[in-house]
Amino acid sequence: MLEDRIKCKELREKIITADEAAMFFKTGMNVGTSGFTPAGYPKAVPLALAKRRKRGDKIEMTLMTGASVGDELDGTLSRAGIIKRRYPYQTNSFCRNNINSSQIEYCDMHLGSFPQWIKYDFMGHIDIALVEAIAIREDGGIIPSTSVGNSNIYIEKAEKVVIELNISQPLELEGIHDIYSPDNPPFRKEIPIYKSGDRIGTTYIPCNPNKIVGIVITDIKDANNELAPIDNVSTRMAENLIDFLDNEVKCKRLPENLLPLQSGVGSVANAVLAGLVSSKYENLTVYSEVLQDAVLDLIDCGKVDMASATSLTLSKERIEDFYNNIKKYKEKIILRPQEISNNSEIIRRLGVIGINTAIEVDLYGNVNSSNVLGSRIINGIGGSGDFARNSYLSIFVTQTTAKNGDISCIVPMVSHCDHTEHDVQVIVTEQGVADLRGLSPKERAKTIIENCTYGEYKEMLKDYYNRSLSECKYKHIPHLIGESLSWHKRFSETGTMKIIF
């Protein structure tokens, strides 16, 4: 048994239980795991680690992943108090709470830069790589599952490698991956990708079989990507975005089939891409970090020719459908290491249209994607900076208000800045589009207020801007410095950014 999953005979002798594998982990270790969104992350060993902790073993570690992961990893280990330090991204509520309560030291990093920090030895020694795989080759080569993330790098750098061989992941995934790792400077060459669909590497992660210390057989399925139903607000955002793209094509600033699309993770990002299903566009390509349901829809209706990412993160219905038609989809999907999917060189060369979501945007085009009220981490910057800074068009979408109107997502000054005024070209809300390209800060403010806001907050923003313009001595970026964050202060004190009389 398992001959088709573990081709190397000697390695079959390294099959162990999750509980046994958990014993490799010692307190103080740096552990690098697979996983990018709840896809392709290890599940059985983290659960066993939490059991060990419950039995009283002290285990505290630094957890490095690709990006966010499922609850078996971030949730279980956070609840058990095992994660003491976390890189480079997370979205789990327990992990987030531990970060916001100072129990976890979290460093929120660009998903496209973090891999090279590991390769540069900036992140210290990697003790164990814990990686989900669908199979292991005769030569030790590891075939990942539904994501690649940083697995290739952890396997290369770690002292020991532990594999979770997940038999719930079909063997037919083999061939979807394209693994490539650039050399470090001063020896680095170009990354030879010129189109979304270019394959430049191997379909497996090379690994010295002697480094593999244990193989755990598991069948725990990926958590699914739960998408909110596409609502009216999302639909209007998508329509506004497509209107904008239509006009760019009309003005010949974009080709008829656009340029490779990137869209962030989550319901809004999915809804925006889903809007393209009923558009006139054909022969689209995707060069993104994740592929959500909408990309499969676009492939199904013949609008997307090729989609590249580092992770396949589908809803429950969609993943079944994907598995049933894997041969068809494999011709149009490539999964790459995040060092490649999020690489500035490729994003700039291909001219990616970057579409990311914002928590809040300010009058002058600065974007907060990570921290509410400047202090409270939600998820992190993720790949949004990799794409926004290097894209052909850098677009941010946000609804105009949140929390039933108590929060205005357009504020006088962002309380935390992830994307500066220099990196944000277009703001899309359900109200409209602000095209900020080439505008001075004051022109940006007027355009954002006019096109992207409405109602009470629109009047409040106009008032702030007008008073800033008349009272502020220096008018490049008019601000009332004592009042610029007052909306956030009011919200934290009263629960609403509105002024209550």
Add this chain to the structure above:
Amino acid sequence: MLEDRIKCKELREKIITADEAAMFFKTGMNVGTSGFTPAGYPKAVPLALAKRRKRGDKIEMTLMTGASVGDELDGTLSRAGIIKRRYPYQTNSFCRNNINSSQIEYCDMHLGSFPQWIKYDFMGHIDIALVEAIAIREDGGIIPSTSVGNSNIYIEKAEKVVIELNISQPLELEGIHDIYSPDNPPFRKEIPIYKSGDRIGTTYIPCNPNKIVGIVITDIKDANNELAPIDNVSTRMAENLIDFLDNEVKCKRLPENLLPLQSGVGSVANAVLAGLVSSKYENLTVYSEVLQDAVLDLIDCGKVDMASATSLTLSKERIEDFYNNIKKYKEKIILRPQEISNNSEIIRRLGVIGINTAIEVDLYGNVNSSNVLGSRIINGIGGSGDFARNSYLSIFVTQTTAKNGDISCIVPMVSHCDHTEHDVQVIVTEQGVADLRGLSPKERAKTIIENCTYGEYKEMLKDYYNRSLSECKYKHIPHLIGESLSWHKRFSETGTMKIIF
């Protein structure tokens, strides 16, 4: 006469006076000029334009350059009220004042991205390219002078080209330039630079001679780069930086001859590189946007093998010396378009060590490089973002205090953010070094306070941090949102950030 400077006979008939050339400019035009720092910018025609304005002609225009330029261009045209809109960078006090008083709309942009925005037609039609040159070839090819900047792009995109042929610039500069322009997506290929010294293009800017409508002969010299003498504070910053680099080499995170160096513009940036003259380092290379005096010193003492940039901006003494030994220096210096010198692909591939100066840094590692008190533009982001985001090591230097101690350059929260917490790895002040790599926000705050500050502000920062940590409900990035910008407010009201009892 001028046969050696204008090889194309037909073009010699297009020699006109500056006053005649000034008549090509009409109100409302978009004008793209040469110039990057006070080097290689047009001088005679702007002076003639101001004369025209004085005679009562209404001329208002959008001025796009490489970066900052000398007073003949930004100063004269600002004083004459001719500049209505300005891209992408400036450092002139008259221009700055007009921006801060709302007379000029200024959009402050990444110097490495702006060129492609022009090529993508995001900046509109370019009516006239006004470019300083040392000579014109038989085929119309234009040989730039002491900078390249965006000249190649303006010449390509403009309807008309006006040349200032500057005979004060020696013909021996020919051969120092390397002109290359990547195609736009989706046709873009890699930029084949693998070492600072790789030459990939032509020594001239190709130009259809029919586009050249006038050639103005001038001998007005470049304004010189006035550097402040290297003071005690700069020397200590340089020493601290070199100590940091020494340790990186010791830990094998950097090779013995480091990696290509980039250093921003100005006295501090120059002083920091000058510190390397007395260091142990050999066979250094430079991949930067400007070359200031210190790079020539490093070439002279045999420590720098090759230096690449887009501009040569030297002091009065140094430029004479450069001209007298031009043959020697030409072997070790390449001037490229800023689309290449500041290109994310190359900066990341080469692994550049980016060293830039900050106006203010906050506790959590965010950097302000452009706006005082959030509103008052000084210069702009320049190329600092191109390098910081893509470098191997992203280092920011700042003195601990400014204005005789009335300003703390380390503040609770930056009043404007140009470089986010995700892009800043190392802070160097005259007090010490804060290595922020892999640290959580709270750890960064402690490290910055401990290593980079002193005296009264150190105590004030500790107090702010400690109260934030205990009072702020969410502790990922502890802030007192109502107090985070209070230091700036106090300065604007009392003239000092210190608390006066």
